[in-house]
Amino acid sequence: MAGKSNIQEMIRFLSHNEINKRKWDATVENASNGMIYALSWYLDIVSPGWAALVEGDYEKVFPLPVKKKFGIQYVIQPPFVQQLGLFSHLAVNGKEVAEYIGSLPDRYRFMDIQLNEKNPVDGCSGKIVQRKNVLLNLYHDIPEKYYHENTRRNIRKFQKTGIGVVEDPVAAEDIIRLFAGGQGKKYGVAKAHYGILSRLLSVLGRKSLLTVCTVREGDRLISGAVFSRSYERYIFLFSAESPEGRDIHALAGIIDHFIRMHTGEKMWLDFEGSDNHDLARFYKGFGGKEVNYPRVIMNRLPHFMRWVKPV
Numbered sequence: 001m002a003g004k005s006n007i008q009e010m011i012r013f014l015s016h017n018e019i020n021k022r023k024w025d026a027t028v029e030n031a032s033n034g035m036i037y038a039l040s041w042y043l044d045i046v047s048p049g050w051a052a053l054v055e056g057d058y059e060k061v062f063p064l065p066v067k068k069k070f071g072i073q074y075v076i077q078p079p080f081v082q083q084l085g086l087f088s089h090l091a092v093n094g095k096e097v098a099e100y101i102g103s104l105p106d107r108y109r110f111m112d113i114q115l116n117e118k119n120p121v122d123g124c125s126g127k128i129v130q131r132k133n134v135l136l137n138l139y140h141d142i143p144e145k146y147y148h149e150n151t152r153r154n155i156r157k158f159q160k161t162g163i164g165v166v167e168d169p170v171a172a173e174d175i176i177r178l179f180a181g182g183q184g185k186k187y188g189v190a191k192a193h194y195g196i197l198s199r200l201l202s203v204l205g206r207k208s209l210l211t212v213c214t215v216r217e218g219d220r221l222i223s224g225a226v227f228s229r230s231y232e233r234y235i236f237l238f239s240a241e242s243p244e245g246r247d248i249h250a251l252a253g254i255i256d257h258f259i260r261m262h263t264g265e266k267m268w269l270d271f272e273g274s275d276n277h278d279l280a281r282f283y284k285g286f287g288g289k290e291v292n293y294p295r296v297i298m299n300r301l302p303h304f305m306r307w308v309k310p311v
Contacts, residue, residue, distance in 0.1 A: 007055075007099040014052045023058040031087040033118035036209070036230035038063055038087055045200050046078040053100050060088040062100045066108065072301070074110035079193045080200055080237065082133070082272045083293050085115030094122025101126060101296060111298040117291055126298030132280060135233070136259070136269040136288035143259045146287025151252060158253035165257035168214045172201040175212070175224035179240035197238065204228050213258060215250040223250035227258060233268040234258070255286060 021040040028038045036042055038061070043050045047065035054061050062085065065078045077084070086097050097119045104111060114131060115121065121128050140146060147155075176194055184194075204210040211234075215223040223245030228235045241251050259269065271283040284290065 007096060008103050010055050011100060011103045012054050013103070013105050014054055016049045016051055019052050019054075020058065024052070024054075024061055027058045027061050027089070028087050030089050032089060032091060033087055033116055034231050035083060035087075035116060036228060036235070037081045038084060041203065042081075042200070043078075045203060046080055046196055053103055060086060060092070060096075060100075062086045064104070064108075065113070072110065073108050074112075075104065075108055076110075076112055077114050077295075079196055081114075082235075082270075083114055083116040085113075085119040085294075087116075092119065094120035097121050098124040101298070104298070106300070109300045111296060113296055115294045115296060117293045119294060121294050121296065124296060124298075126296045129295040129297070130292040131273075131295050132275050133273060133291050133293060134271040134280060134283040134288040135291055136271070136286055138234075138259065138262050138265050138267045138269055140263060140287075143263050143287070144256075148285040148287075151282075151285035154249035154252040155256045158249045158256075161248050163215055163217065163248070163250070163253075165254050166214050166216070167211060169205060169210070169212050171212050171214045171221070171224060172205065172210070172226055173198065174221050175214070175226060175238065175240045176201075178221055178224060178242060179238070182242060183240060201226060201238075211258070213254045215245060215254060217244065222248075223254060225251065225254045225258075227269075230270070232266070233270045234262065235270045236272055252282075259286065 019040070024040050028034050043063055043065070049066065051064040051066045052061060053064060064075050065081075065084070066073060066075055068074070086092050086100050097115065098121055101121070101124050111126065117133070144152060176197060180189070180194055201210060209229045211227040213225050213227070214221055223239075223241040225239035226237050228237045236255070239251060239254075245251065262269070269288070271288060274280050274283065280290070
């Protein structure tokens with residue numbers, strides 16, 4: 001590529017079979033901004049065949065979830081991955097992040113990817129959109145002190161039912177089925193995503209990185225949520241709720257249960273969003289703070305094809 005900067009001269013593109021996953025994972029695990037989403041085994045599940053940009057001997061790494069459709073090669077954010085981007089032991093600046101984005105090989109004609117909270121972007125040629133996340137510091141002695149009044153009220157309504165929250169590690173598939181039969185139909189979730197989620201939760205469970213919480217009326221599941229551990233945070237990865245569960249605010253009860261179980265730990269609860277106003281208000285009701293992370297969209301398709309969204 002003509003006109004490379006000094007940083008770009010040190011950045012290599014690696015296809016999937018060229019990546020040394022041992023070195024890759026060591027970099028992510030030791031990164032100041034390490035996240036479970038960027039580990040090789042996680043990427044293998046959600047984006048088979050992913051490629052990468054790597055600097056030097058894996059001092060910095062940038063995963064590329066690549067796909068191909070209609071002969072077009074492109075980079076797209078995979079399901080069940082909120083943040084990717086540049087990972088490094090040292091803090092990175094906006095110019096470095098932009099250099100990596102500018103190092104994407106020309107054959108990738110479209111990119112729509114979300115970077116991480118520690119990835120400022122300065123001088124990128126693509127469109128930058130700031131997305132919203134909510135994080136709750138669990139290192140509190142009295143968690144409900146930080147709850148909003150509406151959240152407290154909803155939790156009291158749930159508690160009055162006398163139904164408890166049960167941690168059930170084998171209930172993940174039940175939660176997927178509950179979602180697929182309700183919210184999944186409403187939002188048109190692709191069937192392939194359920195298979196990815198099932199495989200992901202199975203692996204997370206085997207690695208002891210998963211907590212599954214359920215609420216049942218008798219034997220019938222009415223609400224459930226799965227949380228994944230990721231370094232210094234727990235990620236609220238997936239949830240489902242029936243109309244009966246919503247009526248009694250079961251999900252608020254589940255989140256309250258999880259917070260209380262982990263209060264005092266030097267950890268964060270990552271709600272994975274949201275740009276949706278109502279969801280963000282629900283999450284912030286537990287005392288969380290809003291943080292931003294960048295989404296980068298770069299379209300190098302010919303003008304007559306720019307209306308095509310290659311997903």
